[in-house]
Amino acid sequence: MHTTRRLLDLRVFGALVLAVGVADATASCSSDGNRELGGEEDASAPVPDAVEDGSADGGGLADATAPDADPVEPDASQLPVVCTSGSCATSLVTILGEGFCVLLQDKTVACWGDNANRQLGRGPDVDTTPSGTPARVLNVTDIVALDRACAIDKNGDTWCWGTGPWLRTSAATTTEHTPVKLPIPPAKMIRVARSSTNAGTACALVDDGVLCWGTNVNGQVMVPVPGAAASKAYPPTEAGVPPGAPIRDLAMGDATFALRDDGTVLSWGANPPIGRVSALFPDPYPRPLALTDILQIEAANDNVCGVAGFAVYCWGRPKGTSVGGLPPLDRALPERVVIPESVVFVTTPGSVNNTSNPLRGCAIGASGSLYCWGENGRGQVGDGTRTYALSPVKVAGLPAPVAQVRTTPLATCALLTSGRVFCWGDDSLGQLGGGQLRVASLVPKEVVLP
Numbered sequence: 001m002h003t004t005r006r007l008l009d010l011r012v013f014g015a016l017v018l019a020v021g022v023a024d025a026t027a028s029c030s031s032d033g034n035r036e037l038g039g040e041e042d043a044s045a046p047v048p049d050a051v052e053d054g055s056a057d058g059g060g061l062a063d064a065t066a067p068d069a070d071p072v073e074p075d076a077s078q079l080p081v082v083c084t085s086g087s088c089a090t091s092l093v094t095i096l097g098e099g100f101c102v103l104l105q106d107k108t109v110a111c112w113g114d115n116a117n118r119q120l121g122r123g124p125d126v127d128t129t130p131s132g133t134p135a136r137v138l139n140v141t142d143i144v145a146l147d148r149a150c151a152i153d154k155n156g157d158t159w160c161w162g163t164g165p166w167l168r169t170s171a172a173t174t175t176e177h178t179p180v181k182l183p184i185p186p187a188k189m190i191r192v193a194r195s196s197t198n199a200g201t202a203c204a205l206v207d208d209g210v211l212c213w214g215t216n217v218n219g220q221v222m223v224p225v226p227g228a229a230a231s232k233a234y235p236p237t238e239a240g241v242p243p244g245a246p247i248r249d250l251a252m253g254d255a256t257f258a259l260r261d262d263g264t265v266l267s268w269g270a271n272p273p274i275g276r277v278s279a280l281f282p283d284p285y286p287r288p289l290a291l292t293d294i295l296q297i298e299a300a301n302d303n304v305c306g307v308a309g310f311a312v313y314c315w316g317r318p319k320g321t322s323v324g325g326l327p328p329l330d331r332a333l334p335e336r337v338v339i340p341e342s343v344v345f346v347t348t349p350g351s352v353n354n355t356s357n358p359l360r361g362c363a364i365g366a367s368g369s370l371y372c373w374g375e376n377g378r379g380q381v382g383d384g385t386r387t388y389a390l391s392p393v394k395v396a397g398l399p400a401p402v403a404q405v406r407t408t409p410l411a412t413c414a415l416l417t418s419g420r421v422f423c424w425g426d427d428s429l430g431q432l433g434g435g436q437l438r439v440a441s442l443v444p445k446e447v448v449l450p
Helices: 002-023
Strands: 089-094 099-104 109-113 131-136 143-147 150-153 158-164 174-181 187-192 201-206 209-214 234-238 247-252 255-260 265-269 283-288 294-300 303-308 311-316 335-337 343-347 361-365 370-374 389-394 402-407 411-416 421-425 441-446
Touching: 089 143, 089 402, 089 411, 099 143, 099 421, 143 187, 150 187, 158 187, 187 247, 201 247, 209 247, 255 294, 255 303, 294 343, 303 343, 303 361, 311 343, 311 361, 343 402, 361 402, 370 402
Parallel strands: 247 294
Antiparallel strands: 089 099, 099 109, 109 131, 143 150, 150 158, 158 174, 187 201, 201 209, 209 234, 247 255, 255 265, 265 283, 294 303, 303 311, 311 335, 343 361, 361 370, 370 389, 402 411, 411 421, 421 441
């Protein structure tokens, strides 16, 4: 009951805050990927009119006055991966464009999919042709953490490849054929912005706090200096995180989110999707969200989803159009997405469709069941259809519970508790990892891990 009470109080508070923000809009509120993606599947599958014109209420979004059942309070952690074969993954991430990487049980990294920016890390002798065959990234071993095309080894050294803010030159980004070591202190994790407007920005969690570097278009590196170019590359700079509980996770899209051990989250960057009322656009000052009891959070472009009180909330990308030069506020604050059971993990790829509601995402229930919703023109929801999913649908055909899930705009991959990986959706760039290109699937297919 206490969790439900917190959620009810939160929704009322959020509604009041949003009302204030809208009333004061004139004074106080105002694809991931680098190229057009093609394929043999038709991306223009029809969607319901109410979705196409932006008038749908989202289906899966809870009304602030609707009663909700008391959630079962499960173990807050994700289900563990227990390897049952030699080819076994222990972690799953997306890369720039349409592709994925996994951390294998032997502490190496394997990637597949889009390679337009050398994000597969296969060296200068391999061209930029996409690959549907997962293969190991060159020269990275003893890896303990992974994000995008970056890996942290057992010594805390950070290695990155492909295109990104790798601190190699004065340029905001460079393209590396093989992994290069970043000149930063030993890191516990690295996050590279999944952002269409600020892809040259990254942050790392180190012993002394959070370091951020790269372009400052969205105020994610530092408080903007009058007259300074936001698009130039800035060196690693300590984020102005106020004192509080230790930070245990980071998420980056057009804004940055720092999750503390006490379940609170600080946000800074573009507005939206910072998820709080602010008069600054962008807002470079780390300040807390209204949500509490947060277990996990993920950002992509200007869309964000998080798990709070074992329920899913999403916010950010607006459905409306600018009014008076200010961003619309229809999704500025967290909105509940109704899932049939308590949730321990959520992911979002952002969206290429600014009128769809709800935007695409997937969530893992406490039971290990997987639920997806939103855009489905390529079968990326995984329900065997191409029908836009107005509310979350359970993904069938997975032979074990799900430990992690990641999404790109056109495909979805799930890491099972057995260490096997299954993907579905578009395969024009080999993102399903089946060893071929253009073999799309409306249902989960197993990835052929090395």
